[in-house]
Amino acid sequence: MSTSATIRTTRIMEASSSGDLAAVLSILDDAAAAASDDDNDVDNDVDEDANDSPGGDAAASEIKALAAAHDDVGIDDDGVDRPRPRRPASPPLTTEAPAPSLLGTRRHLLASAQDESTGLSPLMVASRAGHVDVCRALLDAGAPWNALDRTGKCAGDHAVEGERWDVVDLLVEVGTRSELILGASIRLERAIEGEGRTNDAVDASSSSSGGGGGGGGRANASTSTAATPVSHEPSTKPSYLNHSNVRYDAACTLLLDDDDDAVMMExxxxxxxAHATVLTHGGRRGMRVLNVGFGLGIIDSALHMHEPGLHVIIEAHPTVYAKMIADGWDKKTNVRICYGRWQDEMPKLIAEGAKFDGVFYDTYGEHFTDLEDFHDAMAHVLNVPDGVYSFFNGLAPDNLFFHGVACNCIKAQLSHLGLDAEFAQCEISSNAADADETWKGVRRRYWHGRSAYYLPVITWKKDDA
Ligand SMILES: C[S@@+](CC[C@H](N)C(=O)[O-])C[C@H]1O[C@@H](n2cnc3c(N)ncnc32)[C@H](O)[C@@H]1O
Structure with missing residues (x-):
């Protein structure tokens, strides 16, 4: 990093850590307004568009230096970004140096700076120390709420560890807002590209390779390269249903895809x-239930134990469907299999006027925005006023703070549909989730030693019912 960039970074880190709001604002303002002289750190006023000025070159190199440092720390390559089912996938923050014409970008980059050795940012140090005004100023200047330090902690983790609950609230609020905006823009983009996605879908009635759409959840993209560590790969698998073979192990305790990523595990x-108990309203008989995604059939077996009055299963993968038939699911009492993508099958159920007391969503490789799309459809089939909806909560599994933000996003989205989301904390009793043996032969873990599972319990708001 250039001398002036280093000095600015050091100054803003110190001011953030000590909670000196005036100093933070002044350093940010200086960075935005002044052209930097790399050699003697004399700031001169320059126009934002002064590309051709001598100061412009120095400023451009400072921007590049800051951006390069930002990149070097590896801010927010993957799981940090867009919480979604099982593993977040979203565009990484830019790692390119901004165009020299954007001198104002220095303000943003300075607010986002991270120490090269520790990865700490001004926001992280201010968060840990509980300087809420400084945090707000840094966020306003463009500091990413979700950058990670070299130990994998974000500003929210630092605030939690420092027990700075007002900062935690601020970061949850900012994170939720930015994720909702990002999600809305991704959904819009996808709606515009909609035809492309739909065309990817395979006719689910064909016996070749399954019905399209997205993969959902327990895994990562299939595009591993030497340059991309597995842990940083995006996790959606849009081609899962079209192109991925899946295989069960001999004991039927593991379902793997082509890349050896686990689709479902015992x-x-x-x-x-626990989900099945919630969906059957505490284990009542005669309930009408809908499950999306058969996998190992664990939840369907649990639901079946409660003798539902109607038990609909939507499943799109041909191999999984073949297994369902081989195991006689098509002949079980009150069971109806809808073989196809939920994206195609839900409209049919809606057109029939089907209503369910319990609905569960657990697919594979799909994007957070697919979950949001599913919610729009689910609201049409969930019984009013007593229906209960739930989904496998593998949102942003690598980081508890991001997980919390993701749950908050879901809560906000469901609230628009007239639904209340609570997250019941369950302890995962088995040690199997953590045992190395469990993950042997699985390319990538999708659960990271967390013993608490936050089970979504989603019901109609009392007023809207
Ligand atoms: C994680 S597994 C479900 C596990 C299940 N909850 C259990 O208890 O065994 C996900 C399942 O969803 C299916 N799936 C993925 N995308 C789908 C889609 N768009 N529509 C229907 N099924 C889908 C997969 O083929 C897979 O069988």
């Missing part, structure tokens, strides 16, 4: 059983 059984 260790989740206690979680699935």
């Amino acid at each position: 260790w989740e059984r206690p979680i699935m059983e």
Whole structure:
């Protein structure tokens, strides 16, 4: 990093850590307004567009230096960004140096600076120390709420560790807002590209390779390269249903895709059983239930134990469907299999006027925005006023703070539909989730030693019912 960039970064880190709001604002203002002289750190006023000025070159190199440092720390390559089912996938923050014409970008880059060795940012140090005004100023200047330090902690983690609850509230609010905006823009983009996605879908009735759409959840993209560590790969698998073969292990305790990513694993059984109890309103008989995604059939077996009055299962992968038939699911009492993508099957159920007391969503490789799309459809089939909806909560699993923000996003989105979301904390009793043996042969873990599972319990708001 250039001398002046280093000095500015050091100054803003110190001011953030000590909570000197006036100093933070002044350093940010200086950075935005002044052209930097790399050699003697004399600031001169320059126009934002002064590309051709001598100061412009120095400023451009400072911007590049800051951006390069930002990149070097590896801010927010993957799981940090867009919380979604099982693993977030979203565009990484830019790692390119901004165009020299954007001298104002220095303000943003300075607010986003991270120490090269620790990865700490001004926002992180201010968060840990509980300087809420400084945090707000840094966020206003463009500091990313979700950057990670070299130990994998974000500003929210630092605030939690420092027990700075007003900062935690601020970061949750900012994170939720930015994720909702990002989600809305991704959904809009996808709606515009909609035809492309739909065309990807395979006719689910074909016996070749399954019905399209997205993969959902427990895994990562199939595009591993030497340059991309597995842990940083995006996690959606848009081609899962079209192109991925899946295989069950001999004991039927593991379902793997082509990349050896786990589609479903046996260790989740206690979680699935807890979901089944919620969906059947505490284990009542005769309930009408809908499950999206068969996998190992764990939740369907648990639901079946409660003798539902109607048990609909939507499943799109041909191999999984073949397994369902081989195991006689098509002949079980009150079970109806809808073989196809939920994106195609839900409209049919809606057109029939089907209503369910319990609805569960657990697909694979799909994007957070697919979950949001599913919610729009689900609201049409969930019984009013007593229906209960839930989904496998693998949102942003790598980081508890991001997980919380993701849950908050879901809560906000469901609230628009007239639904209340609570997250019931369950302890995962089995140690299997953590055991190395469990993950042997699985390319990438999608659960990271967390013993608490936040089970979504979603019901109609009392007033809207
Ligand atoms: C994680 S597994 C479900 C596990 C299940 N909850 C259990 O208890 O075993 C996900 C399943 O969703 C299916 N799936 C993925 N995308 C789908 C889609 N768009 N529509 C229907 N099924 C889908 C996959 O083929 C897979 O069988």
